[in-house]
Amino acid sequence: MCPGRPPSHSRESVVVQLVRVGVISCAAALGLAALIRGALIVVTVDGYSMAPTLSHGDRILVLRRRFGGRARRGSIVVMLSPAMAEAGVEIAADRPERSLVKRVTALGGDPDPRGGGIVPAGSLFIVGDSAYSVDSREFGPIPAELLLGVVIRRMSAERPGSDRGR
Numbered sequence: 167m168c169p170g171r172p173p174s175h176s177r178e179s180v181v182v183q184l185v186r187v188g189v190i191s192c193a194a195a196l197g198l199a200a201l202i203r204g205a206l207i208v209v210t211v212d213g214y215s216m217a218p219t220l221s222h223g224d225r226i227l228v229l230r231r232r233f234g235g236r237a238r239r240g241s242i243v244v245m246l247s248p249a250m251a252e253a254g255v256e257i258a259a260d261r262p263e264r265s266l267v268k269r270v271t272a273l274g275g276d277p278d279p280r281g282g283g284i285v286p287a288g289s290l291f292i293v294g295d296s297a298y299s300v301d302s303r304e305f306g307p308i309p310a311e312l313l314l315g316v317v318i319r320r321m322s323a324e325r326p327g328s329d330r331g332r
Contacts, residue, residue, distance in 0.1 A: 205230055209244050211267055215294030220267060225322045228315040237270045237290055242317040248308050265314060268292035268301055
């Protein structure tokens with residue numbers, strides 16, 4: 167052993183510790199990425215029922231229901247359409263024609279906005295911001311289990327003058 171020089175075994179143990187920390191850090195980062203990927207999805211708005219808030223072609227970030235995305239009055243949500251649910255279709259974030267993007271106006275137990283009754287427990291009354299939206303005003307409250315998640319952010323908007331989707 168030379169004076170001023172650490173023993174070789176301690177240098178090896180430092181390398182082993184650095185490798186261990188690196189492996190643990192990478193595993194933690196991959197785990198966190200997988201969790202985020204499962205919790206958040208990007209959905210492209212298909213249609214004009216949420217105009218002027220959202221436009222056809224807008225990309226929105228959605229927090230999945232099973233990761234804490236809870237519908238509240240005023241929330242914009244992504245849901246499987248009742249017609250697709252009746253046909254036995256699964257919720258698919260990559261298939262916007264199977265989903266609805268609407269605003270929650272009443273929860274189970276609230277007065278039905280159409281008058282004369284209460285929104286059933288476990289249901290949501292959803293409407294589009296456009297007067298021309300096909301929504302709960304037409305088909306009634308829908309089961310909350312059709313909720314995919316809650317919109318937490320608009321990621322991109324259609325550019326002025328764009329002919330996308332027309």
